[in-house]
Amino acid sequence: MQQSQRYGFREIAAKIRQEIQDRQYPTGSVLPPEPELAERYGASRSLVNRAMQMLAAEGIVRPRQGRGTIVTWLPPMLHSPARYDRTTRENNGARGAFDAEVRALGLEPQHEITTEHAEPPVEVAETLGLPASEPNCLVRRRRLLASGIPVRLNASWFPLDIAGGTILEEEAPVIVGGVKTALAELGYPQVTAREHITPSRLPTDAEALALEISPERTVMEIMHVGRTAEGKAVEVTITVAPAHYLVAEYEFPLA
Structure with a gap:
C-alpha cells in the first residue's frame, strides 16, 4: 500500500x-x-x-x-416531544420512538428486555401514588441497541394492578408503538407527560458496563412521567444514555 x-x-x-x-x-x-x-x-x-x-x-x-x-459513532438523536407522537412511534411497525429513530438512521434497532414485580424507588412510588415498601410495580427493563451498539438503558415502572399479566409483562413481545400504545389499548391512554432531565452525570459501574462505556464518559438521565386525562400517573420511565448520543430540543408557546 x-x-x-x-x-x-x-x-x-x-x-x-x-x-x-x-x-x-x-x-x-x-x-x-x-x-x-x-x-x-x-x-x-x-x-x-x-x-x-x-x-x-x-x-x-x-x-x-x-x-x-x-x-460506535452515531449522529446525536433528537429528544423532543414529537418523538412520542403515535404516528411516529408506530411508523412502519416500529416498536416505539426508539425503533423509529434508529431506523431513520439506517441502523437496526435491538431490544434486550427483562421484567419483574418489584418495589419502586421512593420517587417513583410517590409519582405513581403507591407505597414504596411493597412489590406493587411491574418494572420493564430494556437495553436498547443500534446495530449492536448499546445506546440506552430504560426502566419503565407501571402499577402492578394495571400492567400485571398483560403484554407489558412479557419479555420479548413485539409491541407496535411501544409501551404507550400498549397502555392505551389497556384503557389507559396518556394525554400529558413531564420530563426531568439530568444533562450530565457519571455512570454507575453497572450502567457503564451495560452501555459498554468507560466510567469517565458522562451520561444523560431522563425521568419521564405519563398521565391519563384524569391526571393519573401510569408510567414512569427512567432513561440513561451516553450524553453524546442525545440532543434535547423543546418548543413551547410564549405568552
Missing part, C-alpha cells in the same frame, strides 16, 4: 473521524488493524494507538477484545 506523508496522532484521528462520519466505516463495523492504519498514514503504531485512544475518549470507537476496534 502506498504511503502518504507522515501525520501526527491528532491528524490521524481527524481523518478517521471524518471517514467514520462520512460512513466509509459504518456504525458497528470494525476498523482496519493498527498496523494497516500506520502504513496508510506513514506513521508509527504508537501514533495510531494514540489516535485510537482519542477517538475512544470521544465515544466514536470502542476496542473490543477479540474483535478489534468497533465503530
Whole structure:
C-alpha cells in the first residue's frame, strides 16, 4: 500500500473521524488493524494507538477484545416531544420512538428486555401514588441497541394492578408503538407527560458496563412521567444514555 506523508496522532484521528462520519466505516463495523492504519498514514503504531485512544475518549470507537476496534459513532438523536407522537412511534411497525429513530438512521434497532414485580424507588412510588415498601410495580427493563451498539438503558415502572399479566409483562413481545400504545389499548391512554432531565452525570459501574462505556464518559438521565386525562400517573420511565448520543430540543408557546 502506498504511503502518504507522515501525520501526527491528532491528524490521524481527524481523518478517521471524518471517514467514520462520512460512513466509509459504518456504525458497528470494525476498523482496519493498527498496523494497516500506520502504513496508510506513514506513521508509527504508537501514533495510531494514540489516535485510537482519542477517538475512544470521544465515544466514536470502542476496542473490543477479540474483535478489534468497533465503530460506535452515531449522529446525536433528537429528544423532543414529537418523538412520542403515535404516528411516529408506530411508523412502519416500529416498536416505539426508539425503533423509529434508529431506523431513520439506517441502523437496526435491538431490544434486550427483562421484567419483574418489584418495589419502586421512593420517587417513583410517590409519582405513581403507591407505597414504596411493597412489590406493587411491574418494572420493564430494556437495553436498547443500534446495530449492536448499546445506546440506552430504560426502566419503565407501571402499577402492578394495571400492567400485571398483560403484554407489558412479557419479555420479548413485539409491541407496535411501544409501551404507550400498549397502555392505551389497556384503557389507559396518556394525554400529558413531564420530563426531568439530568444533562450530565457519571455512570454507575453497572450502567457503564451495560452501555459498554468507560466510567469517565458522562451520561444523560431522563425521568419521564405519563398521565391519563384524569391526571393519573401510569408510567414512569427512567432513561440513561451516553450524553453524546442525545440532543434535547423543546418548543413551547410564549405568552
